[in-house]
Structure formats: structure tokens, C-alpha cells
Amino acid sequence: MLPLKVGVVGVGHLGKEHARILSGLQGTELVGVVDVDAVQAESVARRCGTRVFPNHTALAECVDAVCIVVPTQYHHAVAGEFLRRGISALVEKPLALNLEQANDLVALANKQNTILQVGHIERFNPAYEELRHRTINPKFVECERHGTFTGRSTDIGAVLDLMIHDLDLLLDLIGQPVAEVQAVGATVFGGHEDMVNARLKFAGGCIAHLTASRMTPIPKRKLRIWAPEGYAGIDFVRKSLSLVQPSEELRQRRIDFQRLDGSERERLKDQVFTRHLQTVELNCNHGDQLTRELEHFLNCVRTGSAPRVCGEAARDAIALATRILASMQQHSWDNRADGPTGPDEYPAPMVPLFARDEPLAA
Ligand SMILES: NC(=O)c1ccc[n+]([C@@H]2O[C@H](COP(=O)([O-])OP(=O)(O)OC[C@H]3O[C@@H](n4cnc5c(N)ncnc54)[C@H](O)[C@@H]3O)[C@@H](O)[C@H]2O)c1
Secondary structure, eight states, X not given: OOOEEEEEEOOSTTHHHHHHHHHHOTTEEEEEEEOSSHHHHHHHHHHHTOEEOSSHHHHHTTOSEEEEOSOGGGHHHHHHHHHXXXXXXXXXXXXXXXXXXXXXXXXXXXXXXXXXXXXXXXGGOHHHHHHHTSOOOOSEEEEEEEOOOOSOOTTSOHIIIIIHHHHHHHHHHHOSOEEXXXXXXXXXSSSSOSEEEEEEEETTSOEEEEEEESOOSSOEEEEEEEETTEEEEEETTTTEXXXXXXXXXXXXXXXXXXXXXXXXXXXXXXXXXXXXXXXXXXXXXXXXXXXXXXXXXXXXHHHOOOOSSBHHHHHHHHHHHHHHHHHHHHOBTTSOTTSOBTGGGOOOOSSOSSOTTSOOOO
């Protein structure tokens, strides 16, 4: 079988990892890379044993499939070029800068009957995969996605940069339209929101609280679900899944704390986490996520099967992100129609929160 000819456009922080992995995959030939930063392109090409193409149009002449890992503002133009020629594309998340561009790329891929996969990599997190093998009907969900300030992805804000991962996961998990959206966000350095909190109500009643921040010293990526089946907590960084399920007695509502005498209450307290709320902790830390995402993409290209994260799914996440951004922009900080609104008009502090001589954390 002839190797699949692949290329990478944009070999910065993440794209260089795409190139490294693709250069080592069996049945795949990394034909070349493109980057507007010529020094970076040369250095990545040398390390991966491939060549540099002068631009993505030249690369498009030579590949069966491509990974597009340029800043989001260029996804539409660059991906469009490949999809129009019927070349399968893995476009990093978010699919595009806005809903109109996302719809455009989805329509192009459908018209050309081409694979369009989007880099919502948490769908390949083994802890999330482990959860998806189980039946759970979320009623309340909490998502936290905190990162440090990297200075990258400043063409978009925290919603499209970070929260988009959790929006995709929620839409995948809950599989219902969102009925209500409320959001609040703040800008630290100007431009786009750096912190955002959203409350979503799904059509079936499930409530989701999401927080995303790119101004946090310690990265954290967590998802917690409360459901009739029990509790599920994912730590995406550690790739672990905690599951808690009620005992048979609790499920059948056979325990009434109010009717128990003193010693029975004491015994029950001792048995909460051994007998009534049984817990398992699953360490799912196996296999590199990006490798598995790329292997999945290449398999879809070879077989024509639908990708796990198709263009439509990524477009739906952008549609929801757009509603969150609109709600955030309209948020009134002092509840006055003529008062400050949105992340850029976040009110100035009235007084310092701590004195200058108080010891700072390291
Ligand atoms: N899936 C994830 O978890 C994840 C994580 C990080 C970044 N991303 C996404 O990946 C993309 C890139 O992010 P990054 O952190 O690697 O950014 P980056 O700035 O480190 O890299 C982008 C690279 O693209 C190059 N570039 C810019 N315009 C170009 C063009 N028109 N043609 C060719 N090259 C061009 C830049 O020179 C740079 O080397 C973004 O869309 C981002 O949202 C996804």
C-alpha cells in the first residue's frame, strides 16, 4: 500500500508536535511543512527529515491530507484552500474565528466529500473515552479549564481558545440543544476576554457551569458530573477518572437518616464511602493523545469513515461559543442600562485588596 502523503501548515508550539508525530507514523510520508517563520520551518523540517514548502498552495499540490495548525484567524483561508481541492484536513480547534466561517468550511468539506476533522483533542483523552463507555445522564456539570498566560492565541479570547474544548465535550455528552446561556467575562491585558464564566441550561434541564481562564498560575482542567447514576470526575491533566455510585440501598431509597437512632447514625457516618457511596479511581494515563488523534484522522482518510470530531460538531461548539460571547458582551456590571458592559469595561478597583508590604506568594 502506498504511504499517505501528509503535510503540516503552521509548525509553531503545537504544529511542530504534529510534524514530529506524523514523521514517525507507519504508512505515512510527511511530505513537507509550511510556516511564515522561515527559520522555524527549516528547524522543524530538519528535525523531522522533511522539506519546507514556500507556502500552503505549493504544499496542496503534493499531499493527500494536511494538518492546519496556524493561528485561528487563518484557519478559514488556509483550510479552504485544501478542502476546495478535495484534500482531507485536520484543522486545529477552534475550527474558525466565527460561525459564518465555520459553516463555510463544513459546506466545502461536504461539497467535496472530503474528511474534515477538528482538533478537539480532549475527545481523545483516555479518561474521557473511559467515561464515554459508560451510561450516564448528566443533571449538573461543572467544567474548569485554567491555564497560564502563554502569549499565544491572542487572536481569540478564552471562550474560543479554552472553553471551546468543554463546549464540545458537553454537546457530545448531553446531546441536546442549549436553551439558556448566561455569561460573564473579564479582560486583563485588553483585546479579548482572558477569564470567563458561563451557565448553560440544556433543553432537558441539565445545568452546566463552566469557567475558563488563561490567567491562572497553576493549570487545571477538570470536568465533574452529577447524575442519577452517580458522580463522575475527570482530571484531564492527570488523565484520571473518579466514579462514585450509590449503593443498592440508596438507589432504592431504603435509608431514612431521620428514622435512625444514635448508634445507627454513627455507623452510617462511618460507612458513607465504604458502603453507600462506593468510589473507584481509574488511572487512564496510557497512550499519547495527539498521536491517537492523528492516527484516527489518517484512518478516516484511508477508509472514508466519519471522524470522531467532524466539522459539524466543531461548528456546533462555535455556535454555542458565539452565544456565550454575546451574553458576556451584554453583561452589565452594575445592572444599569447606561452602565459599563462586557469584558473590556470590567470596573476598576475601588481600593487595593492587600497592602504592598504583605508577603507575595512565590
Ligand atoms: N488542541 C489543542 O489543545 C490546542 C492547543 C494549542 C493550540 N491549538 C490551536 O493550534 C493553533 C496554533 O496554535 P499554537 O499554539 O501552535 O500557535 P503558535 O503561534 O505557536 O504557532 C502558529 C504557527 O503558525 C505560523 N503561521 C502563522 N500564519 C501562518 C500562515 N498563514 N501560514 C503558515 N504558517 C503560519 C506561525 O509562524 C507559527 O509558527 C491555534 O488554532 C490554536 O487554537 C490547539
